[in-house]
Amino acid sequence: MPAPFDKVAIIGLGLIGSSIARATREAMPGLQLSGFDAEDGIRDRARGLQLVDQLPDDAAEAVDNADLVILCVPVGAMGAAAAAIAPSLKPAAIITDVGSSKASVAETLRQALPGATIIPGHPIAGTENSGPEAGFATLFKGRWSILTPAADAPMHAIEKLTAFWSALGAKVECMDPRQHDLTLAVTSHLPHLIAYTIVGTARELENVTEGEVIKYSAGGFRDFTRIAASNPTMWRDIFLSNKEAVLDVLDRFRGDLAGLEQAIRDDDGATLHDWFSRTRAIRRAIIDQGQDVAAADFGRASSPAQPKG
Numbered sequence: 042m043p044a045p046f047d048k049v050a051i052i053g054l055g056l057i058g059s060s061i062a063r064a065t066r067e068a069m070p071g072l073q074l075s076g077f078d079a080e081d082g083i084r085d086r087a088r089g090l091q092l093v094d095q096l097p098d099d100a101a102e103a104v105d106n107a108d109l110v111i112l113c114v115p116v117g118a119m120g121a122a123a124a125a126i127a128p129s130l131k132p133a134a135i136i137t138d139v140g141s142s143k144a145s146v147a148e149t150l151r152q153a154l155p156g157a158t159i160i161p162g163h164p165i166a167g168t169e170n171s172g173p174e175a176g177f178a179t180l181f182k183g184r185w186s187i188l189t190p191a192a193d194a195p196m197h198a199i200e201k202l203t204a205f206w207s208a209l210g211a212k213v214e215c216m217d218p219r220q221h222d223l224t225l226a227v228t229s230h231l232p233h234l235i236a237y238t239i240v241g242t243a244r245e246l247e248n249v250t251e252g253e254v255i256k257y258s259a260g261g262f263r264d265f266t267r268i269a270a271s272n273p274t275m276w277r278d279i280f281l282s283n284k285e286a287v288l289d290v291l292d293r294f295r296g297d298l299a300g301l302e303q304a305i306r307d308d309d310g311a312t313l314h315d316w317f318s319r320t321r322a323i324r325r326a327i328i329d330q331g332q333d334v335a336a337a338d339f340g341r342a343s344s345p346a347q348p349k350g
């Protein structure tokens with residue numbers, strides 16, 4: 042199939058931007074790629090890696106004549122990135138982003154780029170690493186890429202963006218932005234908040250445990266430390282931009298945690314066993330659906346799928 046775009050501009054050349062560049066090069070070698078990053082040092086490193094064909098020192102120059110512009114910056118920087126490209130966007134250009142929250146980003150982009158064709162997006166694929174060296178071409182293979190177009194978004198733009206992500210190996214689905222934000226608050230944002238909490242708590246307990254938390258850190262805690270090593274700027278922005286949904290799921294989580302705390306206090310083994318059995322079934326269902334590609338891809342699955350029964 043021919044590439045859906047002639048020229049694609051990637052703004053923000055960190056983990057996600059550089060992965061898109063690498064994957065696009067592999068899947069659509071004839072396509073013209075340009076890029077920009079606000080940090081001089083990142084631009085230099087991206088040039089060294091030869092991630093794109095053109096990498097000017099100016100955002101507006103990078104999007105000149107681009108058919109698709111992909112904003113790959115932290116959610117809190119979307120407004121500034123959009124404002125910087127506004128003067129030189131070609132009228133027919135499609136603007137998308139990869140931000141981890143959608144309703145507030147969509148509103149920011151609408152305000153910064155009035156009249157532009159904006160199709161917000163979010164590839165549900167990533168790692169705890171950042172920067173242009175951290176990206177890799179296979180990141181999106183077999184993973185979901187969610188689009189959250191407004192009701193009046195032009196169908197041809199949605200179709201072209203779908204074709205682009207499909208060429209990178211992603212499975213594409215459209216979703217309402219609020220539905221996206223609530224779903225991701227449960228499946229991604231709350232788990233990160235818990236990891237950030239538990240690793241910080243363990244660090245504070247080091248005085249009590251005399252360094253043994255780190256020394257004997259076993260499977261469970263190690264998994265949390267990977268997630269808690271995620272990009273602080275990016276995650277600060279995610280929590281502040283998806284505040285409502287995160288606070289909503291946090292409230293429910295607190296209720297469930299209190300229930301388990303009470304069961305422990307009451308020596309109520311049946312409640313604990315019942316809860317843990319249900320969560321085990323959820324893990325198995327996810328693996329049966331083939332959704333555990335992240336761990337498999339990175340060759341760091343913490344444990345193989347448990348045998349049934």
Ligand SMILES: NC(=O)C1=CN([C@@H]2O[C@H](COP(=O)(O)OP(=O)(O)OC[C@H]3O[C@@H](n4cnc5c(N)ncnc54)[C@H](O)[C@@H]3O)[C@@H](O)[C@H]2O)C=CC1
Pocket residue numbers: 052053054055056057058077078079080083113114115116118121122139140141142163164165166167168169170171172173272275279
């Ligand atoms: N890291 C992950 O696992 C995933 C991240 N995302 C989303 O992708 C976006 C980018 O994240 P990463 O690539 O991981 O971060 P990153 O930190 O690796 O890269 C972001 C880049 O954006 C640049 N930048 C910041 N403000 C800018 C501006 N105004 N103009 C141009 N460049 C600017 C930074 O210098 C940096 O190089 C975020 O919105 C994040 O929520 C989405 C899916 C997964």
Ligand SMILES: O=C(O)C(=O)Cc1ccc(O)cc1
Pocket residue numbers: 140141164165166167168169229268
């Ligand atoms: O590294 C991990 O476990 C992740 O969960 C990566 C990730 C981070 C943010 C997203 O919006 C999507 C995926």
